[in-house]
Amino acid sequence: MPSPLTIPNELRQNHTPLEDVQGLSIALLTASVGLVFLTHLGFLTGQTAGLALIIAYVTGWDFGPVFFLVNLPFYALAWKRLGAEFTLKSMLCVTILSVTVDYMPLGLSFDYLNPVLGTAIFGVLTGYGLLGVFRHKGSLGGLGVIALLIQDRTGFRAGYVQLIVDAMLFAVAFFLFDTRTVGYSLFGALILNGVIAFNHRRDRYIAD
Structure with missing residues (x-):
């Protein structure tokens, strides 16, 4: 029996192109601002x-260029497993995010940014940005594609998949960066993935 919170299939509606444009634009702006907070502090994130x-x-x-290049190998997997629409939207989102994060600091700077507050803001903003991208059938590429595939095939939450991958990534980071940097970065990753794990529920979406 479906959950009372589940949206029946007959009530689901596809997004219009205009809704996709505005939704993805807001999501990418939100994610970009979060990443600018993080990079200003010199911290890391996962995935x-x-x-x-x-x-x-x-x-x-x-x-920007590094992020764009790292994502290239995952597009073939996304095209084969998740379709052309998802892959093309993901490529567009990765490209826009790559450019935005590099150029946004020209109009956004900080005299002082508390590392706890800045990292928390990163986790919330970028987490909700990712949710918006997922909501409009896209991703920010890479390991997020694998996380979405696992959730769609097994029901295991994408946020939890990303937490596991992040744990391995941060284990490597301990050998490259100081403990303070890795500790704050892990704090931000926990917030970000918690946002996704608690809120990314496709069975609650009206549009599909």
């Missing part, structure tokens, strides 16, 4: 963005 940040910090390269 593909975390891998890109580690490469960027170690090499001195800009986050």
Whole structure:
């Protein structure tokens, strides 16, 4: 018997192109602001963005190009398993986020940012940004694609999948960065993935 909170299939509606544009725009802006908070503090995050940040910090390269390149191998998997619409939207979202995070600091700067507050804001904003991207049949690429595949196939929450992957990523980060950096970064990742784990429920969505 379906949950009383489940939306019956006959009541589900697809998003219009205009709804997708506004929804993805808001989601990407929100996620980008969160990442700017994090990168200003010099902290890390999990998933593909975390891998890109580690490469960027170690090499001195800009986050945007690294993030874009790291995601390329996952598009073939997304196209095969999740379809053309999901893959194309994901590619667009990754491209926009890559550019936005690099250029947003030109109009957004901080005289002082408390690391606890900044990391918490990152987790909430980027978590809700990711939810918005997922909601409109997209992703920010990479390991998020695998997390969504596992949730769709097994029912195991995408947020929990990402927490497991993040734990492995941060284990590696302990050998590259100081304990303070990794500790704050893990705090932000817990908030972000908690937002996704508690709120990403496709059976509650009206639109599909």
